[in-house]
Amino acid sequence: MNQAILQYLTERHCSSQWRDMLAALGEELAASMDVAGLRAVMWRVGVRFAQRFDTGACATLAELERAIAQIWLDVDWGWASIEDAGGALVIRHYCAPLRAALGDAADDWSPAFLEGAYQHWFHKLGSSETLRVSQSTPIDATGCLEFRFGR
Secondary structure, eight states: OOHHHHHHHHHTTSOHHHHHHHHHHHHHHHHHSOHHHHHHHHHHHHHHHHHTSOOOOOOSHHHHHHHHHHHHHHTTSOEEEEEEOSSSEEEEEESOTHHHHHOGGGTTTTTHHHHHHHHHHHHHTTOOTTOEEEEOSOOOTTSOEEEEEEO
C-alpha cells in the first residue's frame, strides 16, 4: 500500500483538534506506568465506554455482530466482525483509531481499551466469568487487530 495514502487515511482516524492532546496524554501515561498498568487502565476505560452503549437483546451471533459493528460505526471507531472458530469466538476489529490518537508507541497497551469494551458486552449478555477476551494479533498500520473470546 502507498505509504502517503496510508498516512493520510490514518490521520483522518483522529480529529486534528484531539490528535496532539491525545498523543501527549499517551506519552505521559507511558512515562508514568508500565505496560501492565497501562493495559489495566485502558481495559477499565473500555468497560466504561461500553457501558454507555447497549447492544440490545441479541439472540444470535449475527445479531450481536451487527449490534457491536453498528456501535463502532456510530462513534467512528471502525467496525467489527465476530466469527465462531469452534472453541472460541474470533473478534476482528477494523480501523480502530488507537494509533492515530495515541501514536505507535501505544500499540502494546492501547488495544486493551477494545478488550475491556468487548468483555463488558459479552458479560452483559450473560457470558461466564471464565470466558475472557484477549488480544490475539498486534494492531496493524490500518488499526486492524483480532481478539479471541474463550477460555
